[in-house]
Amino acid sequence: MSELRTIHCSKYYLKNGEPMGALDDATMQVGDGRFVSIIGPSGCGKSTLFNIIAGLTEPSSGHILLDEEEITGKSGRVGYMLQKDLLLPWRTILDNVIIGLELRGVAKKEARRRALPMLQKYGLKGFEYDHPDALSGGMRQRAGLIRTLLDDKAVILLDEPFGALDAQTRLQMQNWLLKIWSDFRKTVLFVTHDIDEAIYLSDEIIVFTHRPGRIKAQIDVALPRPRNEKTLMEERFLLLKRELLLMLREERSPCG
Ligand SMILES: Nc1ncnc2c1ncn2[C@@H]1O[C@H](COP(=O)(O)OP(=O)(O)OP(=O)(O)O)[C@@H](O)[C@H]1O
Numbered sequence: 001m002s003e004l005r006t007i008h009c010s011k012y013y014l015k016n017g018e019p020m021g022a023l024d025d026a027t028m029q030v031g032d033g034r035f036v037s038i039i040g041p042s043g044c045g046k047s048t049l050f051n052i053i054a055g056l057t058e059p060s061s062g063h064i065l066l067d068e069e070e071i072t073g074k075s076g077r078v079g080y081m082l083q084k085d086l087l088l089p090w091r092t093i094l095d096n097v098i099i100g101l102e103l104r105g106v107a108k109k110e111a112r113r114r115a116l117p118m119l120q121k122y123g124l125k126g127f128e129y130d131h132p133d134a135l136s137g138g139m140r141q142r143a144g145l146i147r148t149l150l151d152d153k154a155v156i157l158l159d160e161p162f163g164a165l166d167a168q169t170r171l172q173m174q175n176w177l178l179k180i181w182s183d184f185r186k187t188v189l190f191v192t193h194d195i196d197e198a199i200y201l202s203d204e205i206i207v208f209t210h211r212p213g214r215i216k217a218q219i220d221v222a223l224p225r226p227r228n229e230k231t232l233m234e235e236r237f238l239l240l241k242r243e244l245l246l247m248l249r250e251e252r253s254p255c256g
């Protein structure tokens with residue numbers, strides 16, 4: 001089992017000596033093997049929440065539970081792909097994806113042995129010994145995700161992994177991610193700004209208000225799987241899209 005819960009998580013940062021709220025009282029549950037997306041305006045605390053879950057930032061109040069065990073402030077308990085792809089330009093793709101294993105003390109040779117079949121099976125065959133600058137944006141994101149998967153955690157956090165990709169590549173990457181998700185049965189928490197993407201991928205969508213982010217709604221995506229391009233045209237898809245668009249519209253700042 002691998003169920004993630006956040007209990008009344010809030011975060012305040014100090015700005016010019018004054019507390020500034022980034023996240024307000026987030027209580028949510030991501031069930032075992034579920035794919036849950038978070039959408040919400042820029043600056044509403046999505047990455048902050050991920051940093052808290054990953055143990056990189058302490059919440060101002062609240063707790064994180066993984067299978068009922070308190071993991072607040074503990075790092076290394078969930079897989080995390082940060083908003084910015086952090087491939088090291090001087091390392092080959094193979095040596096980039098094994099960084100997590102190396103940090104855990106796995107010998108380089110053994111780490112490479114584990115990583116090679118993953119790269120070959122999931123679309124990076126022939127690029128194992130290239131450096132990141134020789135890859136397309138989509139391929140770099142694949143490498144980032146494979147690195148996260150090699151970390152072998154039951155819960156993974158993906159912060160806008162496809163944000164910088166064009167629409168066509170994005171759809172390919174979404175299908176690729178769904179394939180990986182069904183192969184590995186991970187519990188996934190995913191951040192995106194793209195409503196279509198959130199619906200297409202998810203079992204549930206959590207909508208945040210503008211900063212400080214509060215949970216505005218948690219919505220079930222009752223669309224059958226496997227999903228494909230036709231899903232994007234289904235009436236249920238379009239109705240949900242409209243509902244989410246209206247919710248996000250209410251959260252626009254007066255200047256936006
Ligand atoms: N280390 C920090 N110190 C001070 N303020 C911070 C820090 N990290 C984030 N913030 C502030 O907290 C708020 C939430 O930031 P966060 O990065 O979590 O938003 P986000 O929802 O991920 O936005 P985006 O969609 O643009 O990625 C923002 O106002 C940001 O400026």
Ligand SMILES: [Mg+2]
Nearest residue numbers: 046047048083
């Ligand atoms: Mg962010």
